[in-house]
Amino acid sequence: MINRSSLPMEIARHILLLAGAAIILLPFLYMVSVSFKAPYEIIDNSGGFFGAQIPMLDELCSITAKDVADCMMMPALHNYYKALIENPLPRYLFNGIVVTASIFFIQVIIALPCAYALAKLKFWGRDFVFAMVLFCLLVPVHAIGIPLYLMLAKIGLLNSYAALVIPWTISVFGIFLMRQFFMTVPDDLVDAARMDGMSEFTIVWRVMAPTAVPALIAFAIFSVVAHWNDYFWPRIVVTSNQNLFTPPLGIREFRNGIDGNQFGPLMATATIIVIPMVVAFLLAQRRFIEGITLSGMK
Amino acid sequence: MTVALATQLPAPPSSPAASPKFSPASMKKRRVEAATTPWMFAGPAVFLMVIILIVPILLALYLSFTNYSLGVIDFEWIGFQNYERIFTRSSFSKMFTATFIYVGVVVPGSIIMGLLAALAINSLTIGRGFYQTIYFLPVMATLVAMAIVWELALHPSIGIINRFFEASCSVPILSDFLAMEWVPFVDSATTFFGHGCATGFPNWLGDRTTALPVLCFIGIWQAVGFNMVLYMAGLTSVPRELYQAAEMDGVISPWSRFWLVTWPMLGPTNVFVITITAIRSFQSFDTIEALTRGGPSKSTYVMMYALYEKGIKQNLIGMAAAITIIFLIFVFLLTMAQRYFVERKVHYS
Incomplete structure (x- = not known):
């Protein structure tokens, strides 16, 4: 490289670029994280990145199904199921x-x-x-x-x-x-x-x-x-x-x-x-x- | 001519002219082909250019002097009335304000950030590809989908951004830092953060004062990677000898090296990046339609959205056509400016 930079400068650049990268990635990470979570986790921002994945009840399903237990789904699965199957x-x-x-x-x-x-x-x-x-x-x-x-x-x-x-x-x-x-x-x-x-x-x-x-x-x-x-x-x-x-x-x-x-x-x-x-x-x-x-x- | 001559001459047996492909009949066929094929090739493209790009401009120009609406049989020539309205009515002055603020913030914002990112990445020893990938992601992603993600992130009560700020209010060191407690002569209660901790953080997209800045921010977020890549390409084209020569002449500090060597050599890149970013931000529509629909109180009523609202939602085609023409004039002016600067030889090589 032309400017054979000193180590402190290199570190400073990394810090700045990482800060920028964090802002750029924020919506992507947020999007993926929310797509895994149950409604209550989204509302109170709990459950970490992947959510706790405690099985939740699919309301639409519970109207028709005989057994409520059939309608229990992991939130991540539930969200993608809703997105892909119940929507066009x-x-x-x-x-x-x-x-x-x-x-x-x-x-x-x-x-x-x-x-x-x-x-x-x-x-x-x-x-x-x-x-x-x-x-x-x-x-x-x-x-x-x-x-x-x-x-x-x-x-x-x-x-x-x-x-x-x-x-x-x-x-x-x-x-x-x-x-x-x-x-x-x-x-x-x-x-x-x-x-x-x-x-x-x-x-x-x-x-x-x-x-x-x-x-x-x-x-x-x-x-x-x-x-x-x-x-x-x-x-x-x-x-x-x-x-x-x-x-x-x-x-x-x-x-x-x-x-x-x-x-x-x-x-x-x-x-x-x-x-x-x-x-x-x-x-x-x-x-x-x-x-x-x-x-x-x- | 030469071809015709060649066929009349007695050809040596091994010459290609003796082969059946070059018999007089096939040569004639080929000449006819030579006259018609180019237009068979260019014709469809020319036809489509006329129908899809040129006719609509003329149509917009004509309609902009009428009060045409789709489905209404009678329409009149109303002269410059549409233009007069655009330049006198307050909703249109809000349109120009919003558009120029948007362009005026996004263009310099994304260019400066893009250039800084390119300079920083370019002088790294490790991790160049890593940052380039991340910074380029928003350029690839479907903007309207990402706008909806930003909307959730900015949601006043459950969005991660306000939740983060609220949580930081009770963390002593972090809250002092964000409230600028450490900056002399600044009253921490009046800073954005200090004020927010006391009275609540803004309803970003629902507030007249914050909606447009938020949209500008998303616009910059999306455009930085694109400009960064263009600048990285521009930086690689700066001849290395120039840096060495400058060093010999005593230009040692990175600051003066940038202003004396890099910046002038980036001339053509600058002109191009400015024009393309300006034209793109004039056209921004997705985030506005999805998040604010021009509101609150027309604070984000940019031109493309006005075009859509007048032309499609309110069926005021004549008015929308007038906006189209003004829009096209802006684009042409920008391009003319670009040509002018390019011809003035912004590149010093």
Whole structure:
């Protein structure tokens, strides 16, 4: 290192960074801890991190079951059971996966050929198309949410998967990124493929796409994280049909209708929604940081 | 031209031109393909850019001069009335106040914290990956879910934050420390903590004076890791020789080394981080919609929430369109500023 720092300085840095880390981790730890606890433990903050796990009575179950003993459950189990079985959370997760995956695949199908054309083909209007890409990079899709909502309403698409996906089918950023990447691919590779009699279509998907895998992975992470976590857009276009809720809408809905006894299941829901991204991040950290900060690497 | 010529010449038997793939017929097919394929490739993207990004801007511009509502057949051209309302009515002046306070706190807050974290982590000998992972977690996590967790943590009676403060009131040394008993000339009864111990700690999200600061705090909490990573990338691009050269010139203290070498070299990173953080915080919506819905008494009524409330909840599309246009103007101004600074060669290399 440049500044070969003294031990006291190193310790001071660790203390500061640990203090920051504690604040950053606080809501995560609190969320997981509450998701394990019984209602009374949440209210008086007892039971340590994991709660005492003294079996508790499931009220809903006790109405129908013959024997109360059948309805005794460990609080942690009870909370996750409530979150997953008695709420449509699996449905929300499914919607989240469908929407995020569709968005990503359509983005690639649309952006990759366009990026190839911009990088490797000479055609009338190319500069104009690229100027348009550069202009559209400035437009935040959320900001034009109201006119988009209106257009979707006019063609009767509100409350549909299509409404959740359509505005994101075009990723100008994806085009830009892929174009920059394809510029670095040598022309010889494309020429050789043409010599072999490949059609331009085959060149895009069989020659260019494989060379772009690292960029595609980074873009995938960028896109998937953004749309899995997106709240604004689903909030706007899904107004009535709860079957179309994505996980962020789902937890918001759950939070709206709860009484004080359900903080455990609520936090279990939050944990389940947050965990896929966090685990994926922990497994492939470097790729994730690369992907998320992609827009910073222009 | 050269291709056409080549096909007319008697080709040597081994040349690729003699192979069936290069027969005149296939060359012609290829030329036709060469003219149409680029647009087959770029066409769908161009079409979608126009429909999804450009038409809505024009539509918003048009609607912003009308009193359009969804489902109402008659609507009129009302000129600048929507804009006039936005710049005169008190609810909109509250919108601008909340938005600018939010952006004005979150941008410098998350940038300074991000830069400090990056500098501190960068000069560590052990544990760099550890801190980087932790600081980056909030960037990954679903913001609306984490907002709901913060809401519970900030709950006035059962939330862990107020419970922690209340418990600390009866711990002698800790309470003296938090109440700033140790700071000369400060009356410990009037500090946040001392006051809270006596009269109770705030209802964070339900109080007009604390709701916006709390949202700013969550905004910073979420953005620090992102900025930290950008700064870490910026720091690695500072040439090491510069530090050595500075050292030879007698720049020894870390403080002056930072201001003379690191800071100027971070120019491009700074411009980028400021712009992107500003644009992102202008767009913040999730925490506000989930936790305060613009309240109490419009103290957290930021632009994206106003857009949603006017356009979707109250069906005042014309008004929402006017807010959209003002919003887009802010974004364009920010980007123009970024371009200007980039062109002024903020990087001194």
